[in-house]
Amino acid sequence: MRTKYSHKTVTVFSVFFLLALTLHHGCSAHKSQTFLHRDSPLDSVSPKAVNINTADANELQNIPGVGPVLAKKIIGHRDRYGPFRRPEDILIIDGISEKRFREFRGFILIK
């Protein structure tokens, strides 16, 4: 009986040891996660930036990568669903990919 008991104790302790290790690991991983702040919309906006809530089709085409088709889509969206709340909202329009948005992010603003 004695040997069986010690065998059991060893099993149980080793399980708890491993559990404790994973717990420790989980918490440390959590703490070490770095928190980066998003680019603030103001510090990288070009002086020529276009207000996408008020600009007309010609002004919109001053944004790099925006041609007449996209300008028309942007105005259509604005007319139908109201003004954009954030510059990022423009991504919802078909034809504006993440890549294109990153390229003209500095040239648009919301007022």
Place this chain on the structure above:
Amino acid sequence: MSEESLPQGFSRHPLAWLAAYFIFGIIVRHFFETGFVAPLVVSIGLAMLAISWRTSARLALPVTFVLLGIVVHQVELSAVSENRIRRIYDEARIASNEPVEVEGVVIGSPESAYDGIFLLISADTLLFKDVAAQVTGRVRLFVPISDSRSADEFAQLDIRCGSLISAYCRLEREEEFQNPGVPSRIAMLDNQGIDAKATIKSPLLIEKLSDEQTLIPFEWLYDRRQNLIAEFNRDFSSQTAGVLIASLLGDKHFLDGRTAEVFRDGGTFHVLVISGLHITFIGGLAVWFVSLFSRRRILQFAIAAAFLWAYTLAVGAEVPVVRASLMFTVLLFSLILERRGSQLNAFGACVLMLLVWRPSDLFTPSFQLTAVSVGAIVGCAFPIVEKLRAIGRWMPTTTQPFPPNVSDRLRGLCELLYWNEAVWRIENARHIWSANLFKRSGRRILTAPNLQSLVAYIFEGALISLIVQIWMLPLVVIYFHRVSVSSIVLNLWVGFFLALESFAGVLAVVLGNISVWLAAPLIKLTELLNSAMMSVPSAFSDRGFAGFRLPAYSGHGRIVYLLYGIAIFFVAKQFFAWHPFDLRRTMWKLSMLIAPAAVVLLAVLIVQHPLSSPRADGKLRIHFLDVGQGDSALVVFPDGETMLIDGGGQPNLRDEDDTNFSPDAPRIGEAVVSEFLWEEGYSRIDYVVATHADADHMQGLSDVAKNFEIGKLMVGSTPVGDPEYKELMRVANKRGIPITTVRRGDAFSVSGVTLRVLNPITNLDPGSQNNSSIVMKIEFGSRSFLMTGDIERTTEANLVADGCEAIRVDVVKVPHHGSRTSSTDAFVDCTRPEIAVISVGRRSRFGHPHAEVVQRWRAAGVEIMKTGESGTITIETDGDAIRIQTFVP
């Protein structure tokens, strides 16, 4: 104590009966508009009556529970509040796919998938057209993560359980693929408790507003899960990681499509979903662990239950997991109470609780599968196993002085499995008398006690698995269209190795945090166990005897399944009432064979499905299926022969080099076209026509060729380099389907219907796939149809040049989904049909059908019908009159 000594009308498992009455009530409410007040008043009245006047309880209680079922379901149906997202979309206050800004709190942890992240949000505000509204309901958002940049952007948001976020997205709550037999998309969302879903185009469209307080233990659990998913993905091969993540952590999005198919084929897919089997295993493990310390049953129960519910919460607390955990907890509790016959009672209690919680779950496949399998185990398999054990272990006692009254062969089998000579020797020595028992000599084969218990385990496992399979037959046929006889064996194999693999995998990951060196051999071992687990099911699946697919009866034919259920109930009742030690009864009466015979007969009727396909009525029918963007049409000839023209499909948008992982996503050919054909009752398609090798026409045919017996496959050209074509040829060759090429000038006749092939001109593959589509004119009596594939201007011009007479028809399938590349003025003018069918999704990525094309047909006085709007369009003719039916009225 035997059953007979109980008072009359007393049941050992009253809750099981009450649950049955309750279910009946829910069913009644499902089919009849009952209102709310009348059943409530009557049920309260009857309940009072039953309490005050006990003898009436036998009648009053059942009726009360039926009425309560009605009331509870009625309450559920009418309790959807005005500002629930579900209602906003159902009442079309906002249309699907309109951009809205949804704000709400993240429930559970963000769920990673191989190509993005799922978020479940409890919404509180919906901003549409600059107007904000307070709402309730849950939405599921998918954020695709395409590159490291968007992964970073998502990570920066630091979204966790309890975060308040706002997302700009196109919420959807609408039907898709509306054909008979294809499950409703809205019903599927409702079953998951989700009001609407959306794919958010970019993580940039999400804004984190704040973090709400969550309980730290929950947060820790969610963190552990996320970390484990990442660690499994890092340490193991994609197949092993997918299996472990799905089966241990409840995230199916990393599962490889081909692996999943092997499991489905062998009827063992349930091990990859956190289900009853897992919960039993984990709960059992917890009980065993606690039992090392304490013999106090109540403590064992409390700790095991706490552990189990923590696990349930950590894996996302989806409805099916909660259901399984609740069942396990209640059944365990009943075992702790140690009441005889209480398992079935506890099962009844579970069903009652679950249905009071969510009455409409009764009609979901998930609930039905869980309830029937647990019912089979608790109500049939366990009692049988217990009786067999009692027979095998019998030794003379004061309560059971006589040997079991069963046939010698059965007794021999039971003794072989359960007779323990050592126990008997001890028992015999304790008494003042001694006895010689003559047990079967066969048990000498299994002298080693461990070997005997191993064989007994395997036997019991196979028996339970078999009984569950028999009970589940109608459900698996209706929902999965699959019978896997091999699953009885495969379940044992897969279950055993998956358990070992899980231990090795978890241990490897845990040790991996300490030392990579320590973990390395365990990772190897896990991979080895995984390939061992996969080996047998793969071999079965490859050789095609893992299982087979079959259609279901529809309409009134469904009564077969009900009758089967009733027959099973009576067989189970016979087994339940069987007393092997009762000396008074003679074992077999002829009347006892009625129910088993009925089960066998009905099972044959279900599996062989001789009456499932519609009877030939001398009419020609063409069903144009709603396969979204794509083409698929089923032609049913007057004598019942069938021809499938194209099978829909989705273009593979992923990179070609990423071929060693294909996600386990539903495919059009399986989830839409095959489902439709099964619902119609077919298991054989006589002719399959692949017009051309575009994914949205040909891809689905590979699935059809796998699932059905095909008489002949017809192609127009042989583009051997095309991936869809290659796949179709691979399946056709494997299944021995004869392939013929057809071209202009070919004509053949099927039961009085003439089919003329008008295109392609040559079988050699020319430059454009679309223009080499098979064009077929189908003539029956004075009526004719033109099937056009994706032909464009050039081919249309060729057809027109040969004279309008050849292509003047009553119905045209508009070429190329109504694209502006086709339907030229000359073609429209020449064909001049009554009806033009456009096979196109409700919303096409390509903008199909183009407005000018629709206008062109309309201007010619043609009625336009679209599969995306009407669902399946069925056109029927007896050679003279034409009748049109649409699935969506």
